Amino acid sequence: MRKTYILDTNVLLSDPSCLNNFKDNDLIIPMVVLEELDRHKSRSDEVGRNCREVTRILDELTKKGSLKDGVALPSGGSLRVITAPEKKKSIKKETLDSAAVDNMIINFAMEFGKSMPDKVFLVSKDINVRVKCSSLGIQAQDYLSLRATDNFDSLYAGVKVLTAPNEMISNFYQGSALNVKDITNDQTYPNQLFVLKSPDANFASALCRASRDGSLLPLQKFENVFGVKPRNKEQNFSLDLLMNPAIKLVTLTGRAGCGKTLLAIAAGLAQLDSIGTQPTYQKLIVSRPIHPVGKDIGFLPGTLAEKMEPWVAPVRDNLEFLLNSSSGKKFGKSRIKKNDDGQNSFNDPYLDLMQQKGLIEIEAITYIRGRSIPNAFIIIDEAQNLTMHELKTIITRAGDNTKIVLTGDLEQIDNVHVDSFTNGLTHAIEKFKEFDLSGHVTLLKGERSDLATLASKIL
Secondary structure, eight states: OEEEEEEEEHHHHHTGGGSSSTTTTTTEHHHHHHHHHHHHHSSSSHHHHHHHHHHHHHHHTTTTTTTTTOOOOTSSSEEEEEOEEESSSSSSSSSTTTHHHHHHHHHHHHTTTSSSSTTEEEEEEEEHHHHHHHHHTTOOOOOOOOOOOOGGGGGGOOEEEOOHOOOOOHHHTTTTOOOOGGOOOSSSOOOOOEEOOSTTTTSSSSSEEEEEEEEEEEOOOOEEEETBBBOOOHHHHHHHHHOTTOOOOEEEEETTTSHHHHHHHHHHHBBBTTTTOOOOOOOEEEEEOOOOSOOOOOOOOOOOOHHHHHHHHHHHHHHHHHHTTTTGGGGGOOEEETTSSEEEEOOOOOHHHHHHTOOOOOOOEEOTOOBBBBBBBEEETTTTOOHHHHHHHTTTTTTTTOOOEEEEEOOOOTTTTOOOTTHHHHHHHHHHSSTTTEEEEEOOSOSOOOOHHHHHHHO
């Protein structure tokens, strides 16, 4: 049955290519939506970029025909831009404020759907709009094409527990070849990590990683990586991926305090030329999206480095901790100095020296476009706040011998334009899982402190 979908502004702003995702159905854009697009086009952020892209797409469609009469889309459907129906408004002012743009779109959907109520749907990413539609008897639905998965529980975890016979585990420890297909017929992926457990509870288990052809490989053993010792099996899995130069993209997710950022930075420092024990990369680049928790405090004064300081403070905390850990005491300790306001501020002379030499860069994602970065270990912290477009921009910066690590907590998203299903980190996990140059681990156990672990569970 051919359907008619009325698109809300937020659908166009979230996905400029959405017009091709409704197959052979009819699409309608209310004129008030174009008015909203006009108000957003001058923005310098992702929303403004998407707005301008949508406008260009619509302009190209006008060359094929009149948007008033309908233009055929490559997907097989059609698109029309329609002004508000001329009939009397159905939504009374005492029910909804008709001056609000959202309510104007709802009113448009109500009037337009009277002639064919079972075939007209309002598509909106605004939950409140969909709730209003339900209360008014208007069919409405979310825009689902941007979702990497429909169920958060089905998101690729990267780690799986398999039951294997005692003899098979013993042979694996002795170096015998073992393929994952010998244990399970379930779908598996390259660099997926496995815990082999015996039916006998008293028998030892084995940790391993799958290669591209399904062969199971024992994990590398890392007792100490730049002062960091793995405390659980997920951290062992993470270091196996982080310290493998053949794996170019690593994604680490988990709740606060499970060690994602610390492990990534420790692995980067351990492989950094001139200071690492396994020199592989010429520089370490660490960055994170700029999204405040709670209310934004406004513009920050100073140079770019001074403006970035509050955002990268967690990164500097980890770097200073590692550079002054038991294995890094030779680098010296942080010193206390007075800032311009007369307040004490901590300064790590060795970290500053590494930054001056270009071995360690703490960058703003805003300025990464256009760069080509070879021979680097790149860490993007809080990657759950990235959009798909931002993620693509970052990953496509990677040059020869560059590794990218994305870390984040999918339950703590501060970017209002993405959610657990549509953010860039979720898409990276799902779309790269089939390729042997990537690997993923979901860390489960908090190691920061008992309080932090408890808070992440109950709050």
